[in-house]
Amino acid sequence: MTDTPKSHGRKSISATLKPRELMTHAPKLAGIWTAKVITLFPEAFPGVLGESLTGKALKDGLWQLETVDLRPFGEGKHRNVDDTPAGGGAGMVMRADVLGRAITHAQRDAHGNWPLIYLSPRGRPLTQAMAQQFSQADGITLLCGRFEGVDQRVIDHFGFQEVSLGDFVLTGGEIAAQALIDATVRLIPRVLGNHASTEEESFSDGLLEHPQYTRPAVWDGRAIPDILQSGHHAKITAWRRAMAERLTKERRPDLWRAYCARHGRDPDEDQEL
Numbered sequence: 001m002t003d004t005p006k007s008h009g010r011k012s013i014s015a016t017l018k019p020r021e022l023m024t025h026a027p028k029l030a031g032i033w034t035a036k037v038i039t040l041f042p043e044a045f046p047g048v049l050g051e052s053l054t055g056k057a058l059k060d061g062l063w064q065l066e067t068v069d070l071r072p073f074g075e076g077k078h079r080n081v082d083d084t085p086a087g088g089g090a091g092m093v094m095r096a097d098v099l100g101r102a103i104t105h106a107q108r109d110a111h112g113n114w115p116l117i118y119l120s121p122r123g124r125p126l127t128q129a130m131a132q133q134f135s136q137a138d139g140i141t142l143l144c145g146r147f148e149g150v151d152q153r154v155i156d157h158f159g160f161q162e163v164s165l166g167d168f169v170l171t172g173g174e175i176a177a178q179a180l181i182d183a184t185v186r187l188i189p190r191v192l193g194n195h196a197s198t199e200e201e202s203f204s205d206g207l208l209e210h211p212q213y214t215r216p217a218v219w220d221g222r223a224i225p226d227i228l229q230s231g232h233h234a235k236i237t238a239w240r241r242a243m244a245e246r247l248t249k250e251r252r253p254d255l256w257r258a259y260c261a262r263h264g265r266d267p268d269e270d271q272e273l
């Protein structure tokens with residue numbers, strides 16, 4: 001807590017507050033990166049984001065989380081949020097009028113560079129570069145779909161960008177939202193204690209990360225590679241880079257080709273290890 005900036009106008013935050021309480025009772029902190037999540041399941045948040053480094057950063061006011069419960073914006077006595085698909089077919093679709101009200105409410109105090117994101121299997125797959133961009137915004141608003149998804153007019157009207165967690169179908173956008181927020185929040189300065197660790201890890205230079213080892217030096221007859229115990233920093237750095245390149249070439253030819261193009265290398269060159 002000692003390095004919490006004074007500028008956000010909060011003197012101290014009780015260490016006993018749980019992340020969920022922080023979400024519901026904390027005063028809005030102007031100028032702090034904020035994730036607004038529009039969902040039918042606000043109790044699913046902060047979820048895993050309340051743990052470990054993202055949870056501590058939430059408690060320390062390095063970012064904030066706000067959920068917008070869709071239910072109160074529903075129609076009629078039962079606050080319905082969905083209806084049958086126009087044109088027929090299975091399942092239900094989330095209504096444009098209900099979503100429109102909730103989104104307008106969420107955006108009332110969203111100012112500046114503030115991407116609107118609909119989590120969707122039709123979206124652009126989430127990448128480290130996208131997380132980097134989101135972390136540099138003032139905040140983001142995430143719309144979590146359920147059922148068959150949302151009425152297209154909402155996406156068009158508000159200009160949502162669609163982001164996918166991958167080529168598979170989830171039952172709702174909440175897990176995807178938490179994954180996106182996690183990947184983004186850890187890039188906000190000071191969220192990870194040791195910021196250098198984001199510079200060397202997978203994808204930071206378009207390569208997958210080298211293998212990692214720790215004690216014991218020998219486990220189950222397997223030793224840590226000698227070079228990592230040599231104390232020779234230049235050699236260790238070279239070994240790690242070579243391993244990262246080899247892994248990327250073997251596992252992700254798409255990333256490898258892009259990396260070679262950026263560095264003027266021949267993707268088919270033989271690797272010396």
Ligand code: SAH
Pocket residue numbers: 118119120121122143144145146147148149150163164165166167168169170171172173174176
């Ligand atoms: N009928 C839709 C799937 C709906 S799944 C289709 O075929 O495209 C219900 C909700 O889960 C979606 O609205 C979306 O918000 C979320 N979801 C499902 N798969 C996802 C994925 N791969 N990435 C991000 N969100 C996803």
